[in-house]
Amino acid sequence: MKRLTIPLIFLLLFSQSACNQKVAPHREEATPKSEDFGGLNRYSNANQVLMPAEKRVIFFGNSITEGWSDAHPEFFAGKPYVNRGISGQTTPQMLIRFRQDVVALQPAAVVILAGTNDIAGNTGPTTLEAIFNNIVSMTEIAQANGIRVVISSVLPVADYPWAPGLQPSEKIIRLNAMLKAYAGSNHCVYLDYHSAMKDERNGLPVSLARDGVHPTLEGYKMMEPMVERAIEEALNGQR
Numbered sequence: 001m002k003r004l005t006i007p008l009i010f011l012l013l014f015s016q017s018a019c020n021q022k023v024a025p026h027r028e029e030a031t032p033k034s035e036d037f038g039g040l041n042r043y044s045n046a047n048q049v050l051m052p053a054e055k056r057v058i059f060f061g062n063s064i065t066e067g068w069s070d071a072h073p074e075f076f077a078g079k080p081y082v083n084r085g086i087s088g089q090t091t092p093q094m095l096i097r098f099r100q101d102v103v104a105l106q107p108a109a110v111v112i113l114a115g116t117n118d119i120a121g122n123t124g125p126t127t128l129e130a131i132f133n134n135i136v137s138m139t140e141i142a143q144a145n146g147i148r149v150v151i152s153s154v155l156p157v158a159d160y161p162w163a164p165g166l167q168p169s170e171k172i173i174r175l176n177a178m179l180k181a182y183a184g185s186n187h188c189v190y191l192d193y194h195s196a197m198k199d200e201r202n203g204l205p206v207s208l209a210r211d212g213v214h215p216t217l218e219g220y221k222m223m224e225p226m227v228e229r230a231i232e233e234a235l236n237g238q239r
Contacts, residue, residue, distance in 0.1 A: 038096025061113035063087035091134035109148040148234040158203025169202035
């Protein structure tokens, strides 16, 4: 019995080691959804089948842009407007997919609406300078490819329902001032939603956004003539 004990123990240890070696590669091969940080897969198929269009305009943004087509599809119908919004995205994520979802579609103009999710901390702490720089990078890429740029102000927000207590209103005002100054000296059109839509708290009234962030149909209808004027100005080469 004693002679069998040592070989048996060795065999058990060897078997356990072999099992561990088989398990490790399986863990490494797992591909979490978070690896598509920029959301490149979201519109990749739609981009491939998009028909050519003259004076195409890309609406590029987050959930406010994405939800526009659902809330008021009539606004997009029959126009060369393409919605490339992704809910929850921040400017570093948008910058990753800018070439695929904007430049590759060869638009005449792009309407950029970004920054609020950065301030809400959706992808971690950041600074106004970092947000600003990402929007500048998108603008420079667009202009290098002959695309006119409309830089939208961040919409007013008094508080984020998913990240309460951040007091974002003053940060939004400061970021908008940076964007307006940049647009004015870099051949962009600045689209000032903020001034037209804010209430006494520098947030959005309930009539325009029930949760204080995402526009209602009435909110979008208020934005539509403003964005169309900005697009016309951009396409005409004015500032």
